[in-house]
Each structure stands twice: as structure tokens, then as C-alpha cells.
Amino acid sequence: MADTQTNLAWETLLDLSASRPGPLHQRLAEAIRVAVRGGRLPLGSALPPSRVLATDLGVSRWTVTEAYGQLISEGFLTGKTGSATRVSWSPEPDERRGVVRSHPGHPDPRRHPPARYDFSQCTPDYRAFPRRKWVEAIRVAAETAPFDRLGYAQPGGEPRLRTVLADHLDRRRGTRVDPELMTVFTGAKQAMGALARALYADGHRRLAVEDPGSPGLWEPARAAGLELVPLPVDEHGVVAEALAGHPDIRAVCVGPAHQLVNGAELAPERRAWLLEWASRVDGLVVEDDYDSEFCYDRPALPAMQGTDPRRVALIGSMSRALTPTVNVGWAVVPRRWLAGIQAEPWLAATAPALNQLALAHFLESGAYDRHLRTSRQRFRARRDALVAALARELPQARIGGQRAGLHLVLDLPPGVPAARIVAAAPAHGIELCDIDQLCLAGEPDPGRLMVGYGNLADGQLAGAVAALVELVREGVDEP
Amino acid sequence: MADTQTNLAWETLLDLSASRPGPLHQRLAEAIRVAVRGGRLPLGSALPPSRVLATDLGVSRWTVTEAYGQLISEGFLTGKTGSATRVSWSPEPDERRGVVRSHPGHPDPRRHPPARYDFSQCTPDYRAFPRRKWVEAIRVAAETAPFDRLGYAQPGGEPRLRTVLADHLDRRRGTRVDPELMTVFTGAKQAMGALARALYADGHRRLAVEDPGSPGLWEPARAAGLELVPLPVDEHGVVAEALAGHPDIRAVCVGPAHQLVNGAELAPERRAWLLEWASRVDGLVVEDDYDSEFCYDRPALPAMQGTDPRRVALIGSMSRALTPTVNVGWAVVPRRWLAGIQAEPWLAATAPALNQLALAHFLESGAYDRHLRTSRQRFRARRDALVAALARELPQARIGGQRAGLHLVLDLPPGVPAARIVAAAPAHGIELCDIDQLCLAGEPDPGRLMVGYGNLADGQLAGAVAALVELVREGVDEP
Numbered sequence: 001m002a003d004t005q006t007n008l009a010w011e012t013l014l015d016l017s018a019s020r021p022g023p024l025h026q027r028l029a030e031a032i033r034v035a036v037r038g039g040r041l042p043l044g045s046a047l048p049p050s051r052v053l054a055t056d057l058g059v060s061r062w063t064v065t066e067a068y069g070q071l072i073s074e075g076f077l078t079g080k081t082g083s084a085t086r087v088s089w090s091p092e093p094d095e096r097r098g099v100v101r102s103h104p105g106h107p108d109p110r111r112h113p114p115a116r117y118d119f120s121q122c123t124p125d126y127r128a129f130p131r132r133k134w135v136e137a138i139r140v141a142a143e144t145a146p147f148d149r150l151g152y153a154q155p156g157g158e159p160r161l162r163t164v165l166a167d168h169l170d171r172r173r174g175t176r177v178d179p180e181l182m183t184v185f186t187g188a189k190q191a192m193g194a195l196a197r198a199l200y201a202d203g204h205r206r207l208a209v210e211d212p213g214s215p216g217l218w219e220p221a222r223a224a225g226l227e228l229v230p231l232p233v234d235e236h237g238v239v240a241e242a243l244a245g246h247p248d249i250r251a252v253c254v255g256p257a258h259q260l261v262n263g264a265e266l267a268p269e270r271r272a273w274l275l276e277w278a279s280r281v282d283g284l285v286v287e288d289d290y291d292s293e294f295c296y297d298r299p300a301l302p303a304m305q306g307t308d309p310r311r312v313a314l315i316g317s318m319s320r321a322l323t324p325t326v327n328v329g330w331a332v333v334p335r336r337w338l339a340g341i342q343a344e345p346w347l348a349a350t351a352p353a354l355n356q357l358a359l360a361h362f363l364e365s366g367a368y369d370r371h372l373r374t375s376r377q378r379f380r381a382r383r384d385a386l387v388a389a390l391a392r393e394l395p396q397a398r399i400g401g402q403r404a405g406l407h408l409v410l411d412l413p414p415g416v417p418a419a420r421i422v423a424a425a426p427a428h429g430i431e432l433c434d435i436d437q438l439c440l441a442g443e444p445d446p447g448r449l450m451v452g453y454g455n456l457a458d459g460q461l462a463g464a465v466a467a468l469v470e471l472v473r474e475g476v477d478e479p
Numbered sequence: 480m481a482d483t484q485t486n487l488a489w490e491t492l493l494d495l496s497a498s499r500p501g502p503l504h505q506r507l508a509e510a511i512r513v514a515v516r517g518g519r520l521p522l523g524s525a526l527p528p529s530r531v532l533a534t535d536l537g538v539s540r541w542t543v544t545e546a547y548g549q550l551i552s553e554g555f556l557t558g559k560t561g562s563a564t565r566v567s568w569s570p571e572p573d574e575r576r577g578v579v580r581s582h583p584g585h586p587d588p589r590r591h592p593p594a595r596y597d598f599s600q601c602t603p604d605y606r607a608f609p610r611r612k613w614v615e616a617i618r619v620a621a622e623t624a625p626f627d628r629l630g631y632a633q634p635g636g637e638p639r640l641r642t643v644l645a646d647h648l649d650r651r652r653g654t655r656v657d658p659e660l661m662t663v664f665t666g667a668k669q670a671m672g673a674l675a676r677a678l679y680a681d682g683h684r685r686l687a688v689e690d691p692g693s694p695g696l697w698e699p700a701r702a703a704g705l706e707l708v709p710l711p712v713d714e715h716g717v718v719a720e721a722l723a724g725h726p727d728i729r730a731v732c733v734g735p736a737h738q739l740v741n742g743a744e745l746a747p748e749r750r751a752w753l754l755e756w757a758s759r760v761d762g763l764v765v766e767d768d769y770d771s772e773f774c775y776d777r778p779a780l781p782a783m784q785g786t787d788p789r790r791v792a793l794i795g796s797m798s799r800a801l802t803p804t805v806n807v808g809w810a811v812v813p814r815r816w817l818a819g820i821q822a823e824p825w826l827a828a829t830a831p832a833l834n835q836l837a838l839a840h841f842l843e844s845g846a847y848d849r850h851l852r853t854s855r856q857r858f859r860a861r862r863d864a865l866v867a868a869l870a871r872e873l874p875q876a877r878i879g880g881q882r883a884g885l886h887l888v889l890d891l892p893p894g895v896p897a898a899r900i901v902a903a904a905p906a907h908g909i910e911l912c913d914i915d916q917l918c919l920a921g922e923p924d925p926g927r928l929m930v931g932y933g934n935l936a937d938g939q940l941a942g943a944v945a946a947l948v949e950l951v952r953e954g955v956d957e958p
Contacts, residue, residue, distance in 0.1 A: 069625040078643075078843060088642065126626040135618045142614045146548040147605040152803040163567065164557075186665070186828045324631040327806075327831035349665045349828035352806035364557060 010048060010056045013040060022116050022429060024059055025066035032067065036076050036087055046084035047077065116429030117464035121260075121407040121452035122216070122320075128375060129323045133367045134358070141357035153353040156342055157184025157330070161360040165330060168363050169314075173292060174302025176309050177332050183341055184356060186349050187329035188290065188317040191341075192253075193220030195286060195313055195331055198340025199251050200225045207286075208252040210238045212261040212438040217253060217288060217315075230440040233259055237266030240274045250283035257292035257300050261438055261450060262409055263401020271304055278311040284337070289316045293372055295404040296380040310334045318359065320406070320454075321372060327351045328359050379406060382453050382461065389465040390451075394472060406454035407433070412447045416475040421449060428471050430464075489527060489535045492519060501595055501908060503538055504545035511546065515555050515566055525563035526556065595908030596943035600739075600886040600931035601695070601799075607854060608802045612846045613837070620836035628832050635821055636663025636809070637835040643842045644809060648795075652771060653781025655788050656811050662820055663835060665828050666808035667769065667796040670820075671732075672699030674765060674792055674810055677819030678730050679704045686765075687731040689717045691740040691917040696732060696767060696794075709919040712738055716745030719753045729762035736771035736779050740917055740929060741888055742880020750783055757790040763816070768795045772851055774883040775859040789813045797838065799885070799933075800851060806830045807838050858885060861932050861940065868944040869930075873951060885933035886912070891926045895954040900928060907950050909943075 014031040016024070035041045047053065050064040057064075068085050071077040078088040149158070156162070162179035169175045185191040199207065207221050211230030218228055229249060232239045238254050252274065256266035266274075278285050285304060292300045305314040309332075317329030328351045331341055362368050387399055387408065396413035412418060418435070425432040433452060435444040456464055493510040495503070514520045526532065529543040536543075547564050550556040557567040628637070635641070641658035648654045664670040678686065686700050690709030697707055708728060711718045717733050731753070735745035745753075757764050764783060771779045784793040788811075796808030807830045812820055841847050866878055866887065875892035891897060897914070904911040912931060914923040935943055 066625055069623055069628075078639075123630065126629045129626070129629050131621040131629075135614070135621045138617050139614045142610040144548050146545055147608070149548075150605045150608050150610075150802045150804050151602065152798075186831075190828055319631075323629045325629050325831045325833040327834075349669055352665075352804045352831075352834065354804040355806075355831065355834075 010053055014057065016057065016059075025063040028057070028059065028063055028067040029071055032071055033076060036089055041087050043087055043089065045087050047086065049084070115426065115431035117460060117467055118431045118455040119407075119425075119433070119451050119453070119464070119468065120431045120455070121433040121450050123452065123455035124320050124323055124406070125375065125378070125454055126323060127455075127457060128378065129325075130367065130371050133371070134322075134326070134362065137358040137362040137365070137367065138354060140361045141354050145354070145357055149353050149357065151353070153184070153350040153356060155350075157182065157350060158353055158356040158360065161328075161356040162330075164360045164363045166332075168368070169303070169316075169332075170306075173289060173300070174306040175314060175332070176306050177314070178309075181309075181335060181338055182330055182332045183338070184351055185317075185329045185331065186327050186351050187319055187324060188288070188315050189216055189220050189329075190349060191315045191317070191329050191331040192217045192286070193224060194341040195315070195333070195337070196221040196224035196226050198337055198343065199284070201340055201343070204251050206246070206249050206251075208243060208246065208249050209440065210254060210259065211440040211442045212435060212444065213253075213440065214255065214260050214288060214290070215438060218440070221253070228440060230442060232442065233262065233264070235262065235264050237264045237270060240266075240270040240277070243274075243277055250281045251286065252278075252283070253286040253288060255288045255290060256304055257289055257295075258405045259401075260290075261401075261435060263403065263405055263407075265301055265404075271307070275304065275308045275311055278308070283311070284334070285312045287312050287314045289314055291320045291405045293321045294376060294379055294406060296376065296383065297403050300404065305332060313337060321375070322368075326359060327355050378458075379453070382456065382458055383408070385458075385461055386451070386453050386456075386465065389461070390469075393465060393469040397472075407450050407452035410449040410451050411445070412449060412472060412475070414447070416472060417446055418444070418449050419446065421471055421475050424471060424474070428467055430467055430471060489532055493536065495536065495538075504542040507536070507538065507542060508546040508550055511550055512555060515568055520566050522566055522568065524566050526565065528563070594905065594910035596939060596946055597910045597934045598886075598904075598912070598930050598932070598943070598947065599910045599934070600912040600929050602931065602934035603799050603802055603885070604854065604857070604933055605802060606934075606936060607857065608804075609846065609850050612850070613801075613805070613841065616837040616841040616844070616846065617833060619840045620833050624833070624836055628836065630832070632663070632829040632832040632835060634829075636661065636829060637832055637839065640807075640835040640839040643839045645811075647842050647847070648782075648793075648811075649785075652768060652779070653785040654793060654811070655785050656793070657788075660788075660814060660817055661809055661811045662817070663830055664796075664808045664810065665806050665830050666798055666803065667767070667794050668695055668699050668808075669828060670794045670796070670808050670810035671696045671765070672703060673820040674794070674812070674816070675700040675703035675705050677816055677822065678763070680819055680822070683730050685725070685728050685730075687722055687725065687728050688919065689733060689738065690919040690921045691914060691923065692732075692919065693734065693739050693767060693769070694917060697919070700732070707919060709921060711921065712741065712743070714741065714743050716743045716749060719745075719749040719756070722753075722756055729760045730765065731757075731762070732765040732767060733783075734767040734769060735783055736768055736774075737884045738880075739769075740880075740914060742882065742884055742886075744780055744883075745783075750786070754783065754787045754790055757787075762790070763813070764791045766791050766793045768793055770799045770884045772800045773855060773858055773885060775855065775862065776882050779883065784811060792816060800854070801847075805838060806834050857937075858932070861935065861937055862887065864937075864940055865930070865932050865935075865944065868940070869948075872944060872948040876951070886929050886931035889928040889930050890924070891928060891951060891954070893926070895951060896925055897923070897928050898925065900950055900954050903950060903953070907946055909946055909950060 013035055016027050016031055050061050050068060054061040054064045068077060076089045077085050161184060162182045166177035166179040166182060169177050205227060206229050207226040208229045208231050209218060210233050221228060229246060231242045237256060237259050243249060243252060256271060274285055287304050289303055303314060305312040314332040318326040333341060383402055387402055390399060390410065398411040400409045402408035422432050422434045433450040435448060435450055492514055495506050495510055529540050529547060533540040533543045547556060555568045556564050640663060641661045645656035645658040645661060648656050684706060685708050686705040687708045687710050688697060689712050700707060708725060710721045716735060716738050722728060722731060733745065735750060753764055766783050768782055782793060784791040793811040797805040810820055862881055866881055869878055869889065877890040879888045881887035901911050901913045912929040914927060914929055
């Protein structure tokens with residue numbers, strides 16, 4: 001392999017002035033990608049150390065390491081501790097392998113072009129994931145687990161994690177969780193899939209859901225054979241009483257802590273109505289407790305599960321409060337559903353035992369509470385800054401749903417169609433959630449935007465708001 | 480919480496002389512369990528430091544830490560760094576919680592009573608899992624991953640892992656893997672499930688399988704709606720030509736490197752026949768490459784996938800060569816099947832991105848090759864010792880299938896029924912695989928035992944063989 005490192009004029013090879021938008025590290029990554037694809041950086045060639053390239057290009061070292069990291073994760077580069085970062089991809093058939101190599105990654109439309117500003121609604125703050133603390137928890141788990149816990153995870157989940165999680169949920173969410181009735185999954189979708197299969201096996205054929213609501217939970221329910229029946233949503237949460245018109249429905253999935261789109265809390269009388277309904281029809285309320293950890297202005301209402309553990313199945317995960325890579329979700333069900341949701345282990349994957357034990361340690365050590373406290377402060381400050389900036393820049397717009405969660409809703413000035421804003425966003429380097437995709441049967445409010453801030457870097461907030469405001473103003477100007 | 484530590488006579492409280500069999504650390508764990516269940520160690524009481532208890536009881540410190548670790552993982556105890564190990568379970572209703580706590584773990588019949596000697600066939604050597612190296616790989620992955628890789632794993636798997644794994648398989652298994660055609664799962668079962676659903680969606684209704692074979696792959700295939708059709712097995716592997724009698728079958732699942740029960744390699748002419756058949760009927764050969772890394776006396780035959788990547792779908796995982804807690808498996812499919820196996824992501828969980836990136840690093844750094852080399856040496860030595868001991872103690876028995884894998888087959892002396900041995904094993908503290916459970920339609924050879932040694936501690940080998948021999952001799956003596 002030729003080491004081309006010293007002979008290249010990197011600032012010539014990598015053209016960062018290209019018209020492609022996006023932060024510098026993404027432009028650098030793209031410039032390297034182009035050079036690799038075009039054969040100017042052949043397979044095996046070494047890239048300069050990050051500090052050297054940073055100096056050559058007049059950028060921060062972070063920019064370079066971030067770009068290298070991205071390309072390593074895509075398979076374009078390889079990096080080994082103690083040796084140079086090298087090109088690991090070739091546009092030519094690789095004769096050593098006898099197969100033609102094409103782009104190493106499956107195309108992922110969400111990443112092309114990369115958005116400069118992430119206003120999407122379902123992302124936590126990946127920058128703030130406590131990497132070191134999590135690795136430390138993995139280390140403790142690996143060093144203290146008896147060797148037979150390194151095998152397949154126990155059916156239902158590691159008893160220790162279930163005990164610790166039950167305590168945590170009882171303490172923070174007002175639940176009454178019996179660890180025996182908790183099943184650990186890889187996330188909330190897997191949990192919903194297992195629960196939906198159990199419902200189907202028990203004779204259920206229809207599941208009522210909030211509309212708009214959470215397609216991430218609709219998919220596994222549909223895959224299990226359940227027909228989804230939409231319930232309308234207003235400022236008091238899901239209109240529970242609409243169930244009275246569906247005598248054939250005995251299961252409903254709701255998000256009482258924070259309605260996914262408008263951020264509403266389910267009103268106490270509707271909670272009571274739902275529980276009474278579930279008792280009357282011998283039914284089940286599936287409670288999606290998806291981002292209740294983030295309540296800013298008052299404590300979150302306790303979970304419905306705590307009011308009636310015999311009628312509520314609680315679904316949750318660590319994907320929002322930590323990251324999906326923790327890979328742990330759960331379902332806590334009334335006893336009669338336990339056998340059903342554990343019936344098909346080959347369909348519903350369990351989180352790796354090591355991750356489960358690490359999470360138990362992370363909770364027990366207090367690291368999770370500290371992370372939540374810090375996250376809540378960070379998100380509250382970010383929300384306050386976002387609300388203030390939007391109120392200043394778009395005084396005609398109305399802001400709602402900001403009391404909890406990781407997004408707010410923005411009712412645009414009259415005459416600005418949200419759909420046009422959403423459609424134009426990618427070209428402006430903005431990622432926005434399309435409420436239309438969260439609607440099952442109803443029509444989205446034509447003037448309403450969802451503005452997520454979970455994965456919006458604080459340093460980008462001013463620029464992000466400016467870009468969004470420009471986008472909205474263009475929407476006003478057009479006919 | 481009362482700290483009862485200094486006032487207890489531990490050697491009185493914990494009766495290790497009980498009649499229950501098993502290694503000392505399991506007896507200690509059980510003694511503590513009994514004391515907790517009986518209320519003699521109330522909720523919150525502190526246990527002595529492991530070194531102190533070891534001295535009190537006259538056992539090794541390892542015995543105590545192992546017992547504590549087991550009970551922590553079961554939820555009976557909690558251990559925090561820097562403070563005492565405490566009882567975290569109570570037989571009484573816990574008034575702070577408002578619910579009655581029962582046994583914290585789901586009952587797992589495989590663990591009661593714990594087997595002294597593990598001759599089961601599907602377990603790797605958990606003791607030898609390179610915990611530190613794996614944690615180091617996780618650490619490197621966590622520190623070098625761009626923050627957006629900490630979210631949901633990419634559909635199909637991390638490109639970097641796919642590239643690295645493809646190289647690894649090509650090098651060690653003679654495959655020709657295009658990383659684009661690889662999909663990462665949490666294990667081989669999940670991969671089989673996705674592939675079976677793709678087959679079903681394509682109109683397949685029957686899948687031919689080896690009999691005896693691998694129920695772990697049968698379950699997901701059945702769950703996908705496929706009917707399993709048994710093919711007989713002989714000393715040259717699966718009798719492939721039997722497919723000629725099934726004109727309606729166009730898919731078959733085989734383990735050519737090492738037949739699960741008798742350890743046979745699939746004969747070259749049968750490999751050729753299968754590939755020709757697959758071409759002729761426009762069919763698919765699913766290659767279960769489950770323990771091909773462990774070949775002792777000659778190199779493993781290359782995977783069939785390398786001969787015809789257009790007709791073979793390769794399924795594999797790290798569960799055998801590392802442990803299931805690594806949580807990574809894969810399927811490499813002909814291009815036409817790719818969309819099919821990635822169609823239902825909410826059914827087939829993907830391994831966490833961090834685990835995938837850690838595994839990529841583990842492979843790239845050479846740690847995996849080193850682990851395999853050490854493992855192969857260890858397993859070969861263990862196999863040699865086991866074969867020698869069995870040949871010496873049971874000269875009338877015939878040993879086979881020992882050239883590869885983590886088990887051998889033992890044809891018992893005439894007149895000793897294997898079923899009786901298997902049935903009596905648990906009472907002797909021995910875990911044995913019941914071949915009957917690996918049979919789909921055929922009857923197991925009545926005189927054949929499977930003897931796994933993957934998870935048999937080397938220090939226990941003499942005792943394990945003695946116990947097995949005693950069991951077999953009792954089988955001879957009885958009418």
C-alpha cells in the first residue's frame with residue numbers, strides 16, 4: 001500500500017468551499033468521500049493525523065476527528081489505535097476479494113443531504129449521552145457478572161434489572177410495578193409487538209390509538225394483525241369517550257403524560273373514564289410513557305399504571321432519556337398477559353444481558369438520576385431560549401405544548417401552510433417532522449408545525465431559529 | 480436499616496453442609512437465598528465483605544464473590560461500589576411500595592437444580608469470554624463514534640461492521656461476501672426469522688431441514704408460517720438428494736460444516752448436488768455456519784456461500800465464538816432477497832450500534848483472531864482429554880463427531896438406552912442434551928449420547944467424566 005500522506009496537498013485535494021451546505025465537519029467528510037469515490041484517495045492510502053490536517057485546512061481538530069469518525073462508521077476509512085487512518089474502500093473491483101465492491105452502506109435517505117438543523121421530534125440529545133459513565137457501567141457489569149450471565153439473557157429479562165427498574169419507575173412515575181410482571185425488550189416497539197401478538201392471540205382484532213399518534217407503535221401492532229382504530233385528540237388529550245361508540249374494541253393505546261403531537265396531558269376525568277371503561281369491558285389500556293422524564297414546569301402526572309395495575313400495561317424504554325444504543329425497553333403487564341407477551345421469544349429479542357446489567361448498575365449508582373437532572377436543566381434552558389427566540393421573531397405565531405417533552409408546536413401565522421414549510425425544509429438544511437405522517441385518518445392542522453429540540457445543539461440554536469424563521473417568511477411571501 | 484453484619488455468626492446462619500449437591504459457590508448462594516427467604520437476613524441488612532466471609536466460612540474468596548454476584552443478578556442482593564452488599568429482597572409485603580413482592584425472578588426451570596457438570600451442546604465457554612477486551616472495544620466504540628451513531632442502529636447494520644465482518648468471513652470461511660448484502664441481527668435466530676418471512680412473502684410454504692437438526696432455527700421458520708420438511712442425515716451429512724422427492728420445495732436449511740448431531744461434514748458431491756438443485760428449481764440454500772470456527776484436525780471446509788453466492792444465504796452469529804451477550808448475528812443473502820429480509824424492521828431487532836461498532840473494532844484490532852486461536856487450543860486440549868478419559872473409562876463405547884465443534888457423540892455400550900441416561904442425568908447434577916428434542920420426525924439413535932464440552936470447566940473434567948461414567952454404568956446395571 002502506498003503511503004501517499006506526505007505527498008498530497010490536502011487543502012487542494014479536499015475542496016471545502018463547495019456549495020454543499022452543512023457544518024464544516026460534514027463538508028469535510030463529503031470532500032473525503034468524493035476523493036475516495038473518484039479514486040484520488042486509493043484503497044489503503046493513509047490520511048494525515050487529525051491535528052495535522054486541521055492545521056493544513058485551518059479548521060478545528062474536532063472537525064477532522066468528527067469527519068474521520070463518520071467515514072469510519074460508514075466503512076470508507078479504517079482507524080486503528082496507534083496507526084494511521086486509512087482508506088478502506090475502492091471504486092474498483094477488488095481483485096483480492098473477487099467481488100465488485102459498491103457503496104459500503106445501504107442508502108439511507110434520512111442522511112442525504114445531511115440536515116444542518118435537526119428540528120425532528122423523536123431524537124434525544126445524542127451529544128449529551130454520558131459515554132464514559134455508560135462504558136463504566138458496562139465495565140462494572142462485565143467484571144461482576146457471574147460467568148453464566150454472559151450467555152443468553154434470561155427469559156423476561158435479568159431479575160436484577162427488573163427489580164431496579166421497578167423501583168425507579170415507582171419512585172419517579174408513581175407506578176406500582178411488580179418486577180415479576182416486567183418483561184425486558186430491546187425497545188418500546190419490540191414491547192408493543194409482543195403485547196399486540198398477545199392481544200391477537202387472546203381474540204382481540206382491533207386496537208384504538210390516538211390520531212395523530214405514534215407510528216412507531218402502530219407498525220408492530222399492524223404486523224401482529226391488529227386493525228388500528230383512530231380516536232381524536234384535543235387539548236385535554238385523547239377523546240377517550242369516543243370508545244363508547246366502538247363496542248367491539250377492548251384495547252387502547254394512549255400517551256397520557258404527553259400527547260405526541262400537541263403535548264396535551266390526558267385530563268384526570270378522561271383517565272378515570274378509561275380505567276372504568278377497561279374494567280367494564282374487561283379490556284386493556286396500553287400506556288406509552290415515552291418521554292415523561294422531561295417535564296419542566298411542574299412534576300409529571302403519575303402514570304396510569306399506578307392507579308390500576310390490573311388494567312394498564314405500561315410500555316417504556318431508555319431510547320429517549322439515554323439513547324437507543326442502550327437497547328433496553330420494557331413492558332409491565334397485568335398478570336394475565338404475562339405468559340402471552342413472553343410466548344414468542346424468537347420474535348421479540350431481549351436486550352443483551354450485559355446491557356441489562358449495565359443499566360441496572362447505571363440506575364443503582366445514581367448516574368441515571370444525575371443524567372436526568374442535567375438533561376432536564378439543559379432541555380429546559382434550550383426550550384426557554386427557543387420559545388423566546390420564536391416569540392421574538394414570529395410574534396404572529398402561537399407556541400404550545402412546551403411544558404414537557406422534547407418538542408413544541410408552532411401555530412403559524414394565518415395563511416402559512418405548514419405542509420409547504422415541511423416540504424421546503426430539506427433544501428434549507430432543516431429537518432422537520434411531518435405531522436401528516438403521524439396521522440392515521442385525521443387531517444393535520446394545516447397551520448401547525450412540530451418543532452423538536454432534543455438533538456439541536458445549543459450553539460446552533462440562534463442559527464437554527466434564523467433558518468426556520470426565514471423558511472416561514474418565505475412561506476408567507478409566496479402566494 | 481439495621482446493620483446486622485457484626486452480630487451474626489455467619490458459619491451458623493449459612494449451612495453449607497446441606498445435602499444439596501453442586502459446587503461450593505452455588506451451595507453458598509442457596510444458603511443465602513434460604514436465609515433471605517426465611518427472613519433471617521431481612522431487607523437492607525449488610526453482608527460481610529467477601530474476604531471476611533471467606534475466612535469465616537473457610538472457603539475461597541472467589542466462592543463468595545461468585546455467590547454474591549449470582550444473587551445480585553437474581554435481585555436478592557444489591558452491590559454498590561464502595562459500600563456493603565445488602566439484601567434487597569423481602570418475603571414480607573413491602574409497605575413502602577404498596578405491592579406484595581414475590582420471588583424477583585421468573586422461574587427458569589433450566590436452573591433448578593443447578594447442574595454440576597454442563598455437557599449440554601449449545602454453550603460456548605462463558606468463563607473464557609474476554610471480558611476486558613470486550614469492554615475495551617466498547618470503550619473505543621463509545622469514544623470514537625460520531626454522536627449521531629449513538630442513535631438507532633442503521634437499517635441493515637453499521638456499514639463499518641459489515642465491511643469488517645465481510646473481510647473476516649472471506650478470509651476465514653472462504654465466502655464471497657458483499658457487505659451491501661449483509662444484514663446485521665441480534666443473532667442467528669433473528670436472522671432466520673427475517674429470512675423465513677421473506678421466503679413466505681415470496682410464495683414459499685415449505686422449508687426442508689436436517690433431521691435431527693437445530694430447533695433454534697426451526698422455531699422462527701415455523702413462526703413465519705413455513706412448514707418444516709425433514710431430510711434424513713447420515714455420516715456424509717444431510718441426504719440432499721431426498722429433495723428430489725419434493726418438487727414443491729425450493730428452500731433448504733443445512734449445516735454443511737458440521738452436522739449438529741453427528742458432527743458430519745457435508746460431502747462434496749452433496750454440496751454440488753444442492754447448488755445444482757438450487758439453480759434448477761430457482762431455490763435457496765440457507766447455510767447455517769454455526770460453529771465452523773472450531774475445527775481441530777484440519778481446516779474447515781469453506782462455506783458453500785463462497786461457491787455460489789447467488790444461491791446461498793449464509794447465517795451466522797457471534798454467540799458461539801464469543802457469547803450471546805455480544806448480541807450480533809447476520810445474514811448474507813443473494814441480492815433478490817435483500818429487500819425481503821429488511822422489510823420488517825420492527826420484527827427483527829438490530830443489534831445496538833455500540834455493540835456493532837465495538838465488534839468491528841474487536842475484529843479489526845486482531846483481538847477476535849487471538850481469541851479464536853486461544854479458544855481453539857483450549858477446546859482441542861479439552862476434547863483430547865475428554866476423548867482419552869471416555870476411551871479409558873468406557874472402552875465399549877464408540878466416540879464420533881469429535882473433529883470439530885463443541886461436542887462429540889458417544890455410542891453407548893450395547894444395551895444401554897441413551898434416553899434413560901438423559902432422564903437420570905439431572906438427579907446426578909449433570910446437564911445433557913436430549914437428542915430427542917433435536918428430532919423433527921425421525922427417531923433418535925437409541926444408544927447415542929451427545930456430549931458437549933463448550934462450557935465444561937477444565938478443572939472439572941475428571942469429575943465430570945467420572946459422574947458420566949457412573950451414570951452410564953448404572954444404565955448398564957439396570958434391567
